[in-house]
Amino acid sequence: MNSVLLTVDLTKAVADEAIERNDSIIISYHPIIFRGLKTLTLADSQQQSLLRLAAEGISVYSPHTAIDAAKGGLGDWLADIVSGTPAEPEEVDGGVSRPASPTKSPTKRSPQPMPIDQEDDTFSEPKRPVFMLQHHPSQLSIRESGLKLASRKHTRSTIRPTTVAGFPEGAGMGRIVRFSSPQPLIDIIDRIGLGLGNPKGFPIAIPQGKRMDEMRISSVGICAGSGGDLLRNLDVDLLFTGELSHHEALAAIEKGQCVICLFHSNTERGFLHSVLKQQLKNTIGKEWEKVRREERAKDGLSDDYLEALEDEHTEVQVSEVDRDPYGVMISKAEI
Template identity: 50%
Template sequence: MSLPSPATSSPFTRAVVSSMRKIYPESLADKSWDNTGLLLEAPFNPARRQKNSVLLAVDLTKAVADEAIKRRDSVIVAYHPIIFRGLKSLTLNDPQQQSLLRLAQEGISVYCPHTAVDAVPDGMADWLCDLVTGAISPGSNDSSNATAKLASSSSSYSQPTYIQPPSSITTSSPTPHTRSTIHPSAGPVPEGFEDAGMGRLVTFAEPQPLPSIIDLIARGTGNPAGFSVAIPQSASLDSIQIRTVGVCPGSGAGVLMKATSSGPPDLLFTGELSHHDALAAIERGSAVVALFHSNTERGYVRGVMRKKLEEALRKEWASSSKEELSSLKQDSSSATDGLEAALADQEVTVDVSENDRDPYGIIIRRDLA
């Protein structure tokens, strides 16, 4: 069967895009540099349609693309845009472009929300606030160490271990605090998203020991084998008390270094800072916790975004498919048979990629482990 004319994406894909735009409005993304939205719209072929399923990931790598193709997903929702800059060509010589071409061939579209997720209230930035205030913790079924480990043939060092966030979380009473948006979104903002913006500033009612905050971060991210901490050279870890915490997913320097009128907060919690930004922070008396870039993002995708999207998508698909099916039944053309079957399928699945991980892992000398 030939493709519908004109070519269009699948009805289920359109429902996914509509759901994502309602949860994470694209207007809240930082369009001055970011590239968000539907970045790959694969044509729909009713004769070889994909399952009504979505695969969530932070980064769209070849391994994630292979996983989606094997699963026969309709859409990959990748938090980071796989296309940041304008492309002059799409060829098989570039590994990332090769993944896009293969996905298009298989009928799998790609949607990337990125900084829209950072900006929304109760989004990724607020999830990081929940970590440092103790408002969330790993679920009861999670192991004491959720870090993924690989066997090693090295006699001196372990294989890299990769932070794997808990598969579930539980809520608890947070340490008393207030929080505010560091850089509010420029108006007008969509109704219900009035507190949107980049970065959050947590202010504790009483100063908290830095080691206690580090323990909360570790537990909330799966007890990794280690992560980077920077403190002023004149201080010891146990002596530092934290009143204000600036949080920003990913690379937070641009958001956090001027988070308050006097400069950085007492603690900068982010994925990564450059060498010089970290030096500038500790010289001003601040501490830094950096988990590697995407490890500040992956836990939210697994613990929050999956559930939010699944709930919104079930409602969206039930409504939109019913409406399209009603309209389609008025068309007696036999060419609509495959489309009618697609619209009648009410199964909806949203899963998190098993292959998605930060490029950086941690290796440990065996005689020090």
């Protein structure tokens, strides 16, 4: 198949899924190999997945840092959630319009906990999509509710600008959003709740002696995944990231900052659903048409190869089994 499977983490379950689907390539946001290897062995579960995929002819590509740093990439996408910026569909899908899917309006500051034995809890069999961030115009019906919740004037800058040649101005790691007027922390939480698809809960830290409803936010430091190194010593009111260590969070609230964490990969997964899937679908379709045209002009092609070039089909899907390792378990006694 001329098909791509998108995932945040290349787990055994995702490898099984790709093999069953007979995909051509897995694009795994997180690299499955972080350090150099001298051997590949079946004794290691992650290396076993790579060997199985290689045997099946399925490639693996990991674009982690490039997607983080890209202008209009993951950092800007999270900044869109915080600020409520309604991007135009053309920024994502080249102007291809799609019918809006029905969505529920977020419940203001009152998410409903879910019993731990209910079928649809975090640890049950996942349903497409898992933790889908909903703010982006790839789901066009979200735009109106997003505007009502937010669309606040702000400036945006990069925490660590890239030094890689060829990247446009504004590319780099992390984002800082500065609002033209202070925003209630609870309003920002509502925007994040909308962007996350109304999750069951996520960790929030505020300075001791302060109340949530009295906190006002003029600036936000943003980092997908683990933000400790990038957000350290940043002069902002709120740190918005996937995870901080215990001591990093303590240091932040001691300085009067607030912290919102979403669990590591839940700051990343929705980007695959909402942005990258459609971008790749459009680009791959154009590239495959170009390759087919160029190859068919060559002499001496086999019948099998010519038959393959007749197939105009391309497909990009997001893994149905990829999810963050952590879920939120809520006691029924607290409901």
